[in-house]
Amino acid sequence: MTSSDPPPVGSAFLLTQLGTHAAQAFAARIGELDLTPPQTGLLRAIAGAPGSSQQALAELLGTPATRLVALVDGLEQRGLVERRRNPTDRRLHAVHLTDAGTALMADIGRVARQHDDAVLAALDGDEKARLRELLAKVAADQGLTPGVHPGYKNLR
Amino acid sequence: MTSSDPPPVGSAFLLTQLGTHAAQAFAARIGELDLTPPQTGLLRAIAGAPGSSQQALAELLGTPATRLVALVDGLEQRGLVERRRNPTDRRLHAVHLTDAGTALMADIGRVARQHDDAVLAALDGDEKARLRELLAKVAADQGLTPGVHPGYKNLR
DNA sequence: TATTGTTATACTCTATAACTATA
DNA sequence: TATAGTTATAGAGTATAACAATA
Numbered sequence: 001m002t003s004s005d006p007p008p009v010g011s012a013f014l015l016t017q018l019g020t021h022a023a024q025a026f027a028a029r030i031g032e033l034d035l036t037p038p039q040t041g042l043l044r045a046i047a048g049a050p051g052s053s054q055q056a057l058a059e060l061l062g063t064p065a066t067r068l069v070a071l072v073d074g075l076e077q078r079g080l081v082e083r084r085r086n087p088t089d090r091r092l093h094a095v096h097l098t099d100a101g102t103a104l105m106a107d108i109g110r111v112a113r114q115h116d117d118a119v120l121a122a123l124d125g126d127e128k129a130r131l132r133e134l135l136a137k138v139a140a141d142q143g144l145t146p147g148v149h150p151g152y153k154n155l156r
Numbered sequence: 157m158t159s160s161d162p163p164p165v166g167s168a169f170l171l172t173q174l175g176t177h178a179a180q181a182f183a184a185r186i187g188e189l190d191l192t193p194p195q196t197g198l199l200r201a202i203a204g205a206p207g208s209s210q211q212a213l214a215e216l217l218g219t220p221a222t223r224l225v226a227l228v229d230g231l232e233q234r235g236l237v238e239r240r241r242n243p244t245d246r247r248l249h250a251v252h253l254t255d256a257g258t259a260l261m262a263d264i265g266r267v268a269r270q271h272d273d274a275v276l277a278a279l280d281g282d283e284k285a286r287l288r289e290l291l292a293k294v295a296a297d298q299g300l301t302p303g304v305h306p307g308y309k310n311l312r
Numbered sequence: 313t314a315t316t317g318t319t320a321t322a323c324t325c326t327a328t329a330a331c332t333a334t335a
Numbered sequence: 336t337a338t339a340g341t342t343a344t345a346g347a348g349t350a351t352a353a354c355a356a357t358a
Contacts, residue, residue: 009303010272011284012178014291019175020306021298022168038325055339064327069341091334091339116166122297123290128167131290134283135170141278142177147165150176154327194348211316220350225318247316247357310350 026115033107040108041149042071043097046081047105048147051094060145063152080104182271189263196264197305198227199253202237203261204303207250216301219308236260 027037035043045057054072058065072095075081080101086092097105120128144150183193191199201213210228214221228251231237236257242248253261276284300306 010268011288011291012182012272012275013268013303013305014288014295015171015275016175016179016182017300017305018291018295018298019172019178021295021300022175023172024306024309026168026172053339065340066328066342067326070326073341089335089339093340112166112169116168119168119171119298120294122293127290127293130286131294132167132170134279134287134290135167135174137278137283138276138287139170139174139177142174142275144173144177147169149169149173150180153180209316221317222319222351223349226349229318245316245358249317 022115022119025119026112029111029115030108033104033111035104035108037149038071038152039075041152042068043075043080043101043105043108044147046095046097047102050096051084053092054095057095061148061152062145062150062154064154067152075101178271178275181275182268185267185271186264189260189267191260191264193305194227194308195231197308198224199231199236199257199261199264200303202251202253203258206252207240209248209250213251217304217308218301218306218310220310223308231257 023037030037030040041061042057045060046052049056049060052060054068055065058068061068072081072083076083078100079098082096082098083093084096086094120131123131139146179193186193186196197217198213201216202208205212205216208216210224211221214224217224228237228239232239234256235254238252238254239249240252242250276287279287295302
């Protein structure tokens, strides 16, 4: 081919393009709560499995424990989560949301819904349902953990 | 754990999750050609608009010119692209693919098709077409430039 | 003086490795 | 000796700012 025709792009590239765009838009929105996307994902994980050890959280998110420590540090300093030592095995730090953290989760939920509406504004109800169905099918086939962003995964 | 219900996730999050997954999978595949995704995107841009100045390419991709210079440097050293000075205005460096670069584009196309098939393996033909349609609709509404990955965009 | 390209520098994020404490 | 957590260090990727060449 010489040029002039726009190079045909596959659906997988469309997915990457839209996924990156959605991630950037979400980062901007959640930034108004002074949160980064990794922090938000960790808060969600803690809310879904309160009292988990940091090792367990690292395992769930697929990230090195060292990164998790730094993330928990930041959230703890802001009073959103707390570490509780396990009296039976004093090596373990169970991570819990504080009341402030729980309250913030509600805000995060609101922001997430606004984000969802904004990104999918072009679709009507039926189309949204159909898209969700197709995406869920692909996600399951690709082995993605529901609710866990693959960006935590160490790749090399 | 107390809660048993998986936290409900919006379609926009599914998009982000799948988009990141697809990007990682593509990076792994294209890495076998010793290319990074940003390099691949730049090659595509050059192939689509040969002879563009570096400023024009930076503008198209939405990236600082300084980053583009570094990317072109890497591709030029490998003999995939070349800079040609414009005799009329010697400030401009028109960027072109070399023969090796053109040949590599064919390999990239093959890898991209394999990638597409792998990511969408769960869907039949009709479903693929429907998904593509819905994604294209959302992408257009969100103002994405066709064929350009938003990851080049400077955000702050 | 304005524009294209380049180089130098700094910053952010993340991973790897070494270390402490508990078991 | 093995495990949970932590600290220290280094690397990749990118942006910001200063500079050089040409117009």
